[in-house]
Amino acid sequence: MAESVILTKDVRSELQAFLNNRSFTRIAVLADHNTRRHCLPVIQQITGTSSLILIPPGEVYKNLATCELIWDEMTKAGLDRKSLLINLGGGVIGDMGGFCASAFKRGIAFVNLPTTLLSMVDASVGGKLGIDFKGYKNHIGFFAMPDSVVIDAVFLKTLPENELRSGFAEVIKHCLIRDEAKWDGLRLREFRDQPWDDLIAHSVRIKSEIVAEDPRESGIRKILNFGHTLGHAIESYFLDINSPVLHGEAVAAGMICELFLSEEVNGLDGATAALAREYILKTFGKLEIDAADAGKILNLTLQDKKNEGGELRFSLLAEIGKTSHNVPVSREQAEKALIKYVKI
Ligand SMILES: NC(=O)c1ccc[n+]([C@@H]2O[C@H](COP(=O)([O-])OP(=O)(O)OC[C@H]3O[C@@H](n4cnc5c(N)ncnc54)[C@H](O)[C@@H]3O)[C@@H](O)[C@H]2O)c1
Ligand SMILES: [Zn+2]
Numbered sequence: 548m549a550e551s552v553i554l555t556k557d558v559r560s561e562l563q564a565f566l567n568n569r570s571f572t573r574i575a576v577l578a579d580h581n582t583r584r585h586c587l588p589v590i591q592q593i594t595g596t597s598s599l600i601l602i603p604p605g606e607v608y609k610n611l612a613t614c615e616l617i618w619d620e621m622t623k624a625g626l627d628r629k630s631l632l633i634n635l636g637g638g639v640i641g642d643m644g645g646f647c648a649s650a651f652k653r654g655i656a657f658v659n660l661p662t663t664l665l666s667m668v669d670a671s672v673g674g675k676l677g678i679d680f681k682g683y684k685n686h687i688g689f690f691a692m693p694d695s696v697v698i699d700a701v702f703l704k705t706l707p708e709n710e711l712r713s714g715f716a717e718v719i720k721h722c723l724i725r726d727e728a729k730w731d732g733l734r735l736r737e738f739r740d741q742p743w744d745d746l747i748a749h750s751v752r753i754k755s756e757i758v759a760e761d762p763r764e765s766g767i768r769k770i771l772n773f774g775h776t777l778g779h780a781i782e783s784y785f786l787d788i789n790s791p792v793l794h795g796e797a798v799a800a801g802m803i804c805e806l807f808l809s810e811e812v813n814g815l816d817g818a819t820a821a822l823a824r825e826y827i828l829k830t831f832g833k834l835e836i837d838a839a840d841a842g843k844i845l846n847l848t849l850q851d852k853k854n855e856g857g858e859l860r861f862s863l864l865a866e867i868g869k870t871s872h873n874v875p876v877s878r879e880q881a882e883k884a885l886i887k888y889v890k891i
Contacts (some may be wrong), residue, residue, distance in 0.1 A: 548674055551694075551695050551696065552671055552672060552697055552698065552751055552755070553577075553695065553696065553697045553698065553699050554622055554695045554699075554747065554748050554751065555698070555699050555743070556699060556700075556701070556744075558589060558590060558697050558699035558702075559589070559590060559592060559593050559658060560702065561697045561699075562590060562593050562594075562633075562697060563593050563657070564581070564591070565694075565695050565697070567645055569631075569656070570627075570629075571629060571631040571656065572626075572628070572629045572630050572836055573597075573598070573624060573625055573626050573630040573631075573869055574594065574597040574598070574630065574631045574632075574633065575597055575598040575599070575600050575620070575621060575624050575630070575631075575632050575633070575867055576590075576597050576599050576603070576632075576633045577600045577617065577632060577633065577634050577635065577640055577647075577696070578598065578599065578600070578602075578635045578640065579601070579602050579603060579604035579605075579608075579639070579640060580601065580603060581594065581604045581636075582604075582635050582636040582637075582640065582662050583599070585591035585705035586635050586636070586660075586662045586702050587599075587635060588704070589691055589699075589701060589702070590633075590635065590660070591821070593680070594633060595649045597633070597862050597881065598620070598624035598811050600617055600620040600621065600624070600627075602616065602617065602640075604636075604639070605639070606639055606679070606745060607808075608639070609639045609642065609643050609678050609679050610678055610679055610680065611678060611680065611687070612644065612794060613678075613861040614643065614646065614647050614650075614678060614713050614808075617643070617644070617647045617648075618647060618651060621647070621651055622846060626652075626655065626780040627655075628652045628653075628654075628655055628832065629631060629650065629655075629735070630656070631655065631656045631657065631658065632644055632647070632648040632651075632655070632656070632657040632658075633658050633660060634648075634657060634658065634659045634660065635660045635662060635840070636660075636662050636663075636666070637661065637663035637666045637670075637710075637716040638661075638663065638664055638665055638666040639829045640662075640666075641659045641661060641666050641671070641679055642670065642675070642676055642678070642685070642688070643671050643676075643677075643678050644657060644659070645657055645676040645691060646676040646677055646678055646687075646688055646689075647695060647721045649676060649689070650693040654691070656694045657693050657694060658693055658694055658695045658696070658697065658704075659671060659693045659695075659696045659697075659809070660696075660698075660699075660728045661696065661698055661702075662698055662702040662706070663702075663703075663706055663711075663714055664703060664706065664710070664713070664714025664715060664718070664743070665712055665713055665714035665717060665794065665795065665887045666711070666714075666745075667698045667700070667703075667714070667747050667750075667751075668714055668717050668718050668721070668746070668747055668751065669699060669714070669750070669754065671696045671751060672696075672751055672754040672755050672758055673690075673754065673758045673762075674690045674691055674692045674693075674758075675688065676688050676689060676690070676763075677689070679828060681758065681826065681857075690763075692760070693723050693842075696784060698747060700744050700747060703743060704831070709793060709796075710793065712738060712793075712795060712796075712828070712830065713793040713794055713795025713796060713797055715741070715795065715830070716735070716794075716795035716796070716798040716799045716827075716831070717795065717798070718741075718746050718747075718750050718751065719748075719799075719826075719827065719830075720771070720773055720798065720800070720802065721749065721750045721753040721754065721776055722733070722749075723773065723802070723823060723864060723867055723868075723870075724753075724770050724771070724773050724862075724864065724865075724868070724870040725753050725756075725757070725770075725868055725870070726753060726868055727866070727868035728868075729749055729874070730823075730867050730868070733746070734822070734823075734826045736819070736860045737830075738830045739832065744881065746792055749826075754771065756800055756809065757770065757771060758887070763847075766872065767872065769862050769872035769873065770821060770854070770862045770870040770871075770872050771862075772861075772862045772872075773797060773802065773805060773862045773863070773870055774799070774801040774802030774805050775801055775852055775862075776801065776848055776860075776861050777800070777804045777844070777848060777881065777884070777885060778794075778798040778799075778800065778801020778802065778805075779797070779801070779847075779848075780844045780845070780847035780848040781797045781800050781801055781834065781836070781844060782794060782797035782798075783847045784794070784836070784840065784847060785797065785834070785843050787859070792834060793837060795831075796831060796834065797818060797834070799831035800828070800831070800833075800888060801825050802823075802827055803824050803827055803828065803888050803891075804825075804881075804884045804885050804887070804888045805861060805862075805863060805864075805884070806820045806824050806864070807820070807824075807875060807884040807887045807888070808861060808863055808880065808881065808882075808884040809863040809864040809865070811880060811883070811884065812863065812874065812876060812880055813863040813864065813865050813871055813874055814865055814868070815863070815864045815866065819866075819867060820864075820872055823867070828891065830865040832890055833888075835886070836885075836889050838886060841885045841886055845881060845882050845885070848881060849878075857876070858875055859875070859876045859878065859881055860872075860873045860874065860875060860876070861874050861876050863876075863883075
C-alpha cells in the first residue's frame, strides 16, 4: 500500500484539511529541540492545544531508551487507539516516531511532517520505520505506512547548509539511477541554486515508483542502494575513528567510488562517469581516508545486508538513468575503486 505524500507550499492548510477529515480523541506532536524552535511555530496555529513530546536531536537518540520516553509521554498525555501522533522533524523523528506510534496500543495513526531535505526526498516514501540497537543501525523496526506525509520546503529555510547538502546526495542519486534528463539539468546548477520544490517532487516520484514496483526490496528496489554499499562502510569507518560524517557526505563518496566501479565492471561510459564524479566532488569536497585503511572499509562492506553468500553485490549504473542490481563485484575490484577515490 502506498502512502499519501502531499507536496504543498502551505503545510498549515494541508494539516488542517487532514484533521478536518478525520476525528482524533487526542493529538501529540513529537519534535526535537531544533524542530521545536524552528518548525513548530509554523504549525502551532493548527496544533496549538496538542501535547508536545520533546526529545534531544541526533541519531544517537534514535534508540529504545528514547522510545520508552516517548511511550511514557504518550501515556501521560492520555493518547488512546483513536489518537494521532504528528512527527515534526527529520528522518530520526520520522523513523522513531512512526515506530513508536505503530507499536503504541498495537498502532495509532501518525502523520509525518519532514523538515530536512533528506527526510523529504528519501525517508518520506517507503514505510520503513525503526531505531538503532546496540550500535546496529535501523536494527529494530518494521514497515508501516503513515496516515499522511505532508512536505513543505518552507522548513528548509532554517536547515543548516551541511544538512541540506547531505540530503542533496539522495537527490543526485535519484537522478543518476533513473532519470538522465533530470541529471542533465541538475548538473548545470550549483548546489545553492537548485530548484528545491521541483527536485523534491521529482525524488518523491522516483522513489515512489521504485518502491511500488518492489515494496519489500527483493529486487529492483535495491537500485536505491547506489552509492550506499561503499557509502555505508565509509560512514561506519568515520564513526569508528570518532570523526562522524553526515550520511549524505558518505553517500557522495560512495557514489564516486561506485561510479568508478560502474565504469570498470558495468559498462558505464568513462567520460559520463567522470562528469558525474566531478560534479559530486565539486559539491561535497573529498573525505580524507588513509590509503592504509582501505582494507578496513572493505571489511565493513562485507557486512552489508545486501551481499549474498560472502560475495559483494552492488547496484551499479550501466548508463545514467539505467541501473543494474545484484552485480557481483570482487573484493579486489571494490578495493581498486576505493583507492581511486583516496587518490583523487
Ligand atoms: N525511513 C527511511 O526510508 C529512511 C531513509 C533515509 C534515512 N532514514 C533515516 O533518517 C535519519 C537521518 O535523517 P536526517 O538527516 O533528517 O537527520 P535528523 O532527523 O537527525 O535531522 C538532522 C538535524 O537537523 C535538525 N533539523 C531538522 N529539521 C530542521 C529544520 N527545519 N531547521 C533546523 N534544524 C533542523 C535536527 O534537529 C537534527 O539536528 C537516519 O536515522 C536514517 O536512518 C530513513
Ligand atoms: Zn541514503
